Ligand SMILES: Nc1ncnc2c1ncn2[C@@H]1O[C@H](COP(=O)(O)OP(=O)(O)O)[C@@H](O)[C@H]1O
């Protein structure tokens with residue numbers, strides 16, 4: 013079977029990484045969570061005083077972006093990749109509400125996107141990769157053989173994220189999560205560089221009424237059609 017490139021884009025918290033990880037594991041592909049990379053840049057900015065409340069010191073971040081090294085290593089316990097920022101495991105920290113509230117403004121910056129896209133393209137240069145994000149089918153891998161664009165209602169997405177945080181024992185407010193989901197969708201769709209949009213040749217999946225199992229089955233069917 014030939015190796016292909018799979019791009020999964022869409023709105024926040026709709027299940028992109030869940031289905032991307034499952035597919036990658038079953039077919040033996042690399043999985044890359046591109047959102048985790050933007051989250052890691054955001055965490056670096058918070059921890060290194062690049063934010064003054066909500067204002068970003070873009071000149072400093074521009075100088076320091078070359079010192080921000082992001083990598084993924086398999087966590088043997090979960091069987092999934094954890095995100096590392098300059099050698100430190102930040103998988104839990106990057107999922108906090110503080111990072112969620114600051115990541116979309118960081119992701120509008122052209123020099124941040126350039127640096128991330130270059131790394132993502134290097135990761136995918138041998139194909140056999142599933143990457144999820146916002147601009148994978150449009151900018152990172154415009155020639156991907158399989159492109160999926162996922163959506164679901166904001167309320168369902170907020171509920172899924174709320175349940176996830178609660179299950180991890182983290183404090184969470186449904187209203188705050190819903191507001192964050194809507195705000196990020198707005199910023200992601202309206203930024204100048206690589207805004208979130210469906211690539212013309214992407215398949216649309218609205219998973220509002222689909223279970224994890226059902227969407228997994230659907231994705232496998234699409235994979236099998238294309239990778240033959
Ligand atoms: N179809 C689904 N039905 C219910 N919950 C789902 C579904 N798909 C994903 N989830 C759950 O929703 C949460 C967000 O999914 P995730 O894959 O992290 O979304 P994304 O990568 O799009 O932000 C996770 O807790 C996941 O287990």
Ligand SMILES: Nc1ccn([C@@H]2O[C@H](COP(=O)(O)OP(=O)(O)O)[C@@H](O)[C@H]2O)c(=O)n1
Pocket residue numbers: 023024025026046047048050051115116117119144145146147148196197200
């Ligand atoms: N390819 C990507 C991936 C994420 N992002 C940004 O990073 C944020 C976090 O992405 P994510 O995939 O972790 O978001 P969730 O939907 O998982 O909450 C998004 O809201 C975007 O602002 C991006 O701009 N481009």
